[in-house]
Amino acid sequence: MFSGNTEISWEFTLQARDSIYTDTLYSASNSVNADGSASSDDKWNFGDKFVVHVIDQPSSVGDDLTTLNSFSLNQNYPNPFNPSTKISWQSTVGSHQILTVYDAIGTEVATLLNEFKEAGKYEIDFNASALSSGVYYYKLQAGSFIETKKMLLLR
Structure with missing residues (x-):
């Protein structure tokens, strides 16, 4: 488990194709600080229901209950x-x-x-x-x- 000053980060590169395509990226966390701005005071929570669908260009964040078994x-x-x-x-x-x-x-x-x-x-x-x-x-x-x-x- 995490305690103290813990930083979690990741990077990825997505190279767009010449034709329309669909990729699905699975995320294990989201950050909420309730004021709509990014800061080091963001509160993180982890879940199994966050799925980012990338269709030609970033388009949506959805709730997909069937993708991960928590x-x-x-x-x-x-x-x-x-x-x-x-x-x-x-x-x-x-x-x-x-x-x-x-x-x-x-x-x-x-x-x-x-x-x-x-x-x-x-x-x-x-x-x-x-x-x-x-x-x-x-x-x-x-x-x-x-x-x-x-x-x-x-x-």
């Missing part, structure tokens, strides 16, 4: 497990994240995480020693991202 929930390991397993995931953006475990009939049996997490890779140990054998589901919610995976506790 979260990935992995299969727990080991699976089947007794009594503990590891659940891991990756996020390319910081967000409030909730990781919950449900039994086979949909009753919530554990909340493993309910807090803001910065972008990164994470892993949580889930100890099910108080639960009986059976199928369980774990669900990661982060903004509009929701994914559920199945795991099996065998005693």
